[in-house]
Amino acid sequence: MGIYLDNAATSFPKPDVVIKKMMEYMQNIGATSGRGAYKSAIESDRLIYNCRKMICKVFNGSDPAKVIFTSNVTEGLNIVINGFLEEGDHVIVSSLEHNAVWRPLKTLERDRSIEISMVDCTSEGITDYNDVEKLIKSNTKLIVFTHASNVLGSIQPIREIGEIAKKHKVKFLVDSAQTAGAYPIDVKKDNIDILGFTGHKSLLGPTGTGGLLINCDITMNPLKSGGTGGDSKYPYQPDYFPNRYEAGTPNVAGIVGLGEALNLIYSVGIENIRKKEEAIIEYAIERLSSVEGIEIYGPKKSDKIVGVISFNIKNIEGEEISYKLDSQYDIMVRTGLHCAPTAHKIIGTGNTGAVRIGIGYFNEKNHIDILVEALNKIQSNYKCK
Template structure:
């Protein structure tokens, strides 16, 4: 039976109810939200609003209208970054960002003359919070940090970072792509001003869903304009949330699927999901550490990690290892740079990349045993 260990890219499988709810909506409703006064359109609007409320419940927030839907976390991050940072501004970020943040910042550096300061981190990928204060400048307009590295699994100290941002009155944007649904996030306690999330990873929802939770009064400049279903007479995009940032027809069926997934997580509880993924990470680390010719990157403490482990077999390219695992053993892992070259630069694998195993709530200990047996066989042939 195939084994799927690429949950950091997209979680699989999903709860059965996710696809069922999407199919039911598309078959028996299928309308747009905010585009009609008839009963089905009102029902669609109410269903979308309920998903906003569910996300607020998950992240300890209180204003459903400030939950803004987007196609994915990349779109959400670009929306927030480009909507806040102005030409000549300055941004503080981590040294291990995904390209969803890093490329956006670098393009603004090239095109709008912004400045970027990256906070140093240790070899395990942990940001040194003590170095942040000195990087703040009079023109600093944003802090943006990943919550957990998609290469090393390292969970960043966002609460401490958020407090520093608050002290300076600088908005704090957090990329929760690797944590939302699998690790507790409290927008209030963690001092998060804007949380970017994606539906298709640990939130266990469908692709094409994601968004922002906006916990600040600062207006994010819209990056696109169009229909919202309200205030259509105005030639300008509305200046209130969520309409100001939700131009065009929403992915209603996808959002409904996401709501079903979030309900599943709330029923299971994030704490239970976190405990299982931490167990799987701990077990996999111990098994990998016992193998010859295996180089493991990142923390060795599953308490400081999400369910992501990067490793290499000495003298064997990462892509070759991943190919053999798939073709011979039907084990699906990721190989390469994982869209995060800055993290690979930190660990010296910018050219070689790594093999990445990433666990999800539906993986089991026995899956890891099968992978370890396969790796032992590959190593014996090296």
Template structure:
């Protein structure tokens, strides 16, 4: 199979990730729930993963790296933990439902008011509208690092500058970019960074988390056992336990730790350059196919390795099915949990087919996808 659905999850991972998970399944105990050798093995891998994650994102406080089961839980933890009645929030049309739905729920409950930095028909955010959206009650600006539909990268420095200039916090959803693009949390002034482990980080599913600056307190979303201060009836105030109720996914986090070690040695810059070259090769290859439309700006250096397209004469789901069944190429069709971006691009009814590349994607994979699209286009043309 040619796997071009890395924006959903990576299935091709460094061998060390699989080895670490298998070793943990065979011998890791429960983190912070005992003093046996197996428990210490679990605790050590979780602690190492915190340190490596903090290093990867340029964050000086590894104890403020909190692990969850995915980015959705991390975003819910951040948003429900920091927002209060009367707060105003600014977000963007780029967002995934893991940002939109928590914010919509807070809005429906009458807790927050919500505004959007809109995207234009070419898939660019209208950043000139940002300043006019702020109010005295603006508590947070929440934005993805890159669109999961077009791969367009947001102007994080400008969003942070504007948020802090108005006394608001900045929350970054780095689900699409962590491991694929460099990010400096301390350097940029990001207040909360949420991530998942199973996409560009190339770790296991069921891993994710958030990094929270020391001067921001979050109310816990989940309450329960932490393995420390068990006589206290409330969640311990210390981090990371304050936001980590329940048994940790030590097996998954062992794999994430191995993935982080691999990426730190490899260098995220190499991944970014690799993805950019593949994106350029793909776009150049499909640009001459009759009836094919690529959505969004084509400036490769401002994008992750993601391309969304449609082909005249076939709906997106049928195109993805043909790619899978006839050419053994995995993509993703539909709305990609990004309804506002599809609305901006005019594809809300039709959807699109997304191709997303990763570290293990090759030029041969790209060429095979180009051939398949050209072949299908010719077939559709002959059928007219």
């Protein structure tokens, strides 16, 4: 196995305890949840409920019923954006959003005439929260912010933005895809109304997991309708949490794995995870800066970013760098626009894209040494051509 540096896309490896727990569920329990009354079905219910409780514990939510499981954060964000915004509503977003936010919003701009205002940020991806307040209008219904950019890593001032949202009685939705599990989040202290999380990145769970933690009173139309295991005579989706937003058989194995991953994260402590990752981020910035011709995007301070660092090397295409890293050095990174075209526009890479490394909990400083050595060789070979 080579050096995995694409944790911003999905984390790897997954902890052994997560894999073991999922296998135990599949081999010994196997039943779906919320449907049967026999022992193993009740055990599946318990495991799913345990994961809802763990989400609350990790992010300081108060009601496990207000944890909605989806197949990823994209689906969760779509539930809120499509289910909450109506014709003529105004929404404020950062200029760093992933397409998981940007595309559903642009679709509603076209189909429901919603208005979108984008908050400016610096060329390093730093937002001034005062700029958010300036954009609030009488029809503003929602503020959506990524907690950290998946291109620049820059951490956004969500606590202050949440305070502004509260003051103006506007709902605040945070996309924690790049921070959940890697950076402390407290929905109460951080003034977050709705937290979108994905299970397979720094939460260390399997792909196919994610969801929403609702920390407010809100009515949204469900995105899907279907079986919930109860109220079967009622012809519509029930109007209570979480069933209103969870239709069809859940990903029980995935949620069981996520629950175990959350247990692990809680016992290690997100502050400790952050401490470990921040040391590697600092080291990576320093070491990468020594590569000839490199341009690193985003803040160069480890306390301002999560483990996402994007760069280009003068005169060498990003695709070539990532191809050579993979084929010649067995190092996995990602190149392109990372589904965040507006963030790339800010740094002037809207056409070319950039190479991105995603540092995760299982990376070590020597992975950065191996990466930098490989980049130096690619760079010097290129110069010799």
